[in-house]
Amino acid sequence: KAGVTQTPRYLIKTRGQQVTLSCSPISGHRSVSWYQQTPGQGLQFLFEYFSETQRNKGNFPGRFSGRQFSNSRSEMNVSTLELGDSALYLCASSPGQGAGEQYFGPGTRLTVT
């Protein structure tokens, strides 16, 4: 089975712009979770989607949003980018039904200048 894929792998944006990141989960997995990883804060949970519904959300501002499509692929969007949004954004997929077992993609490295 193919693993979790994320596109793009690297991205450079300017403050004030917005960005959309994409994630394709493992085939058959219906849950997709997103995380932000920074040297200062470590790995922090952004949100989780299951069957196109957001079931859980972390403590991030409303500039961070996401969605999931009927094929379980997911996107996350960050609007009005700030320098502090520079991070590795990781997507993880899980069979769902609340299972914690998550498999991560390689991440998208976002740099905001």
Place this chain on the structure above:
Amino acid sequence: GESVGLHLPTLSVQEGDNSIINCAYSNSASDYFIWYKQESGKGPQFIIDIRSNMDKRQGQRVTVLLNKTVKHLSLQIAATQPGDSAVYFCAEYGGTSYGKLTFGQGTILTVHP
């Protein structure tokens, strides 16, 4: 407030030694735990998991121990190899917190040939 960079614990071992990486978790209601390995430039890789109704689980060259009394996890790696060099994270999951893994700060393991 101002964020402070994480200072990750480090563990240096010689090739062939056994390694033990420790983790204290925060939520006594967590019922599922995972160890991940993250190499530079990659997403976290699933190593082994354990449910709260167990106190030990073994995989290939790895063993996870769970002590719920003191909320402590450990990962034991037998016959450590240079390819084991990476950052290791423990993560905890509570059954009602859909899709949300809470990660520890991580431990840097360096294996010297």
